[in-house]
Amino acid sequence: MPLAPEPPYRHGTPATTGVLLVNLGTPDEPTAAALRRYLKQFLWDARVVEIPRPVWWLILNGIILNVRPKASAAKYATIWTPEGSPLKVHTERQAKLLEGALRGRAKGRFAVQWAMRYGQPSVAAALDRLKAAGADRLVVLPLYPQAASSTTGSAFDAIAGALAVTRNIPALRLVKNFHDHPGYINALAGSVRAHWAAHGRGDKLVMSFHGVPHFHLDKGDPYHCECLKSGRLLAEALGLPQGSWLVTFQSRFGKAEWLKPYTQDTLESLAREGLARVDVICPGFVSDCLETLEEIAVENRDAFLAAGGKAFSYIPCLNERDDFMAALADLVMEHGAGWLDQPGDTAAAQASRVRALALGATD
Numbered sequence: 252m253p254l255a256p257e258p259p260y261r262h263g264t265p266a267t268t269g270v271l272l273v274n275l276g277t278p279d280e281p282t283a284a285a286l287r288r289y290l291k292q293f294l295w296d297a298r299v300v301e302i303p304r305p306v307w308w309l310i311l312n313g314i315i316l317n318v319r320p321k322a323s324a325a326k327y328a329t330i331w332t333p334e335g336s337p338l339k340v341h342t343e344r345q346a347k348l349l350e351g352a353l354r355g356r357a358k359g360r361f362a363v364q365w366a367m368r369y370g371q372p373s374v375a376a377a378l379d380r381l382k383a384a385g386a387d388r389l390v391v392l393p394l395y396p397q398a399a400s401s402t403t404g405s406a407f408d409a410i411a412g413a414l415a416v417t418r419n420i421p422a423l424r425l426v427k428n429f430h431d432h433p434g435y436i437n438a439l440a441g442s443v444r445a446h447w448a449a450h451g452r453g454d455k456l457v458m459s460f461h462g463v464p465h466f467h468l469d470k471g472d473p474y475h476c477e478c479l480k481s482g483r484l485l486a487e488a489l490g491l492p493q494g495s496w497l498v499t500f501q502s503r504f505g506k507a508e509w510l511k512p513y514t515q516d517t518l519e520s521l522a523r524e525g526l527a528r529v530d531v532i533c534p535g536f537v538s539d540c541l542e543t544l545e546e547i548a549v550e551n552r553d554a555f556l557a558a559g560g561k562a563f564s565y566i567p568c569l570n571e572r573d574d575f576m577a578a579l580a581d582l583v584m585e586h587g588a589g590w591l592d593q594p595g596d597t598a599a600a601q602a603s604r605v606r607a608l609a610l611g612a613t614d
Contacts, residue, residue, distance in 0.1 A: 254418045258383045267360040268590045269386030269421065270353070270583055271377055272346050273393045273406045274538065276369030277336035281327035286320035293369040298405045301464075330544040339367070341538035341570050342394065345579070348571055352580040357591040362386055366409075368402075374409040378417075388422040390587045392579070394537050396435055397481060398428035399474035401463060424586050430477040431484055434578025439481075439534055440488035441574050446530070446566045453530035453564055455495055455521065458482045459547060460535040462500035462509040475510055481534050501533075501551070502542050514547070515554050522558035529555060532566040537575065539568045 278289040294300055294311055302310070327336070334340045346365035353361060362384040366377035381389065393406040407425060414420050429435050443456070460478040468475045482498040501514040514531075521529060531551065533543045548565040555563045569575035584591055 252416055255416050257419050264385055265360055266387055266590070267362060267385040268357075268388045268390060268587055269378075269381035269384070270349070270361055270363045270587070271374075271381065271389060271391045271410075272342065272349070272363070272365040272579075273374060273391065273409070274338060274342045274365070274367055275395075275402065275540075276367040277338045277540070278324075278327060278370060281324050281331045283320040283324045286324045286327070287316055289370050290320060290323070291316055296369075296401075296405055296408075298401045298408065301466075326545050327541060329549070330541060336540075337544060338538050338540040341540075341568075342367075344571050345394075345538070345576070348576045349579050349583070352576050353583060353591070356580060356584060357587075358594040359587075359591050360385075361587075361591060368406050368409055374406070375413040378410070378413045382417075382421075386421060387419070388424075388587075388590050390424050390426070390583055390590075392426045392582060392586075395535070396428060396432075396537065397430045397460070397474050397477035397535055399463060400467065400472050403427060426582060426586050428473075428477060429578075429582055430481045432578060432582060434574070434581045436481070436484045436488050438569050438572055438575040438578050439485050439532070442569060442572060443485075443489055443530075443532060443566055446564070450564055451528075453528035453562065454526050455497070455529050456486075456489075456491065457514070457518065457521075457529055457531045458485065458496065458498045459501045459514040459531055459533050459551075460498065460510075461502050461533075461542060462513070464505075465508045465510055468510065478510075478535065485534060501546060515551050518551055518555040518560070518563075519558040522555050522560035525559075527561040528564070529560060529562075530564045530566055533568060537569050539570060543568055 276289065276293060278285040291311070294315065297304070300307055330337055332340060342365050346363050350363040353363065362381055364377040364380050366372050366374045368374065391406070391410055393403045395402040395406075410423075410425070414423075458481075463472065463474055478500075479498055482496070486496045497512075497517070499512050499514040499517045500510040503509045503513060518529065518531075531547055533547060536543050543565070552563040552565065
């Protein structure tokens with residue numbers, strides 16, 4: 252594969268740190284055609300579905316992509332906004348707010364971009380924009396608090412793939428996770444307290460994380476343990492006693508066993524046991540999306556009420572909360588130590604330019 256051309260270079264340019272937020276992805280529009288494009292890219296990722304490629308190709312192209320896009324498009328249509336997909340809208344806003352937060356703290360030059368692992372804007376396109384802005388150092392922050400091969404690992408694959416055709420590779424720092432970062436936990440606790448103050452408090456707090464097949468845990472994936480730790484730390488931050496909260500897993504796909512307990516099954520059981528009011532938060536999602544706004548706030552709410560529950564309250568994701576933006580800025584500053592916390596030496600950069608020109612450089 253040929254290497255991509257580099258953007259024009261000017262000698263003496265001070266070092267710039269690129270900051271890249273990466274989220275999962277979203278279709279371009281809530282239509283069957285757009286969902287088919289999105290699902291084809293998403294579900295063909297070998298980290299997402301670990302089935303031998305020939306077998307999975309037949310299942311994906313012969314069955315799933317002929318059945319699922321229409322149904323998924325109908326669900327997306329119920330949450331679509333005038334600005335587009337909620338996930339895309341929130342991620343773009345988070346990038347802009349993070350840039351503002353860093354502007355008041357970073358001493359070195361920086362540029363912020365955001366990308367989707369699947370769909371648009373792509374990771375490769377975002378990296379191109381950072382290179383065009385002069386970034387020769389890169390902090391990559393996948394917006395997945397709990398690390399998993401199918402999410403964080405896949406995001407890093409996309410970075411590696413883009414850099415595989417890059418001639419002048421930037422210095423690179425990858426944020427693996429932030430499941431136990433104090434700023435993240437405090438932001439979650441603040442969101443719960445604010446919701447309780449505005450809407451009252453339920454009888455139990457259910458913390459629903461996205462599920463993965465159980466064999467991922469058996470093979471050493473850290474995701475399950477990090478979800479449990481996030482749940483415990485959130486409960487401690489809220490001062491919740493044992494029995495008043497629990498961790499569950501949602502969004503099961505296929506017939507294989509996934510991480511348990513399943514969120515919808517748990518909610519139905521709680522209702523049948525006489526629990527009247529429940530609050531549900533999704534700590535593994537930092538932006539509201541289909542899995543929170545439709546699956547939890549609609550489908551799971553209906554299931555809980557149909558099983559006998561009286562009141563279901565969904566606590567929104569962190570989205571653009573000030574405390575979460577501060578937590579993201581903390582993460583970037585911590586991983587950009589030595590880059591963002593040090594002012595660029597413009598005098599040294601100019602001296603380097605003078606020397607380069609004296610030696611025959613064209614710029």
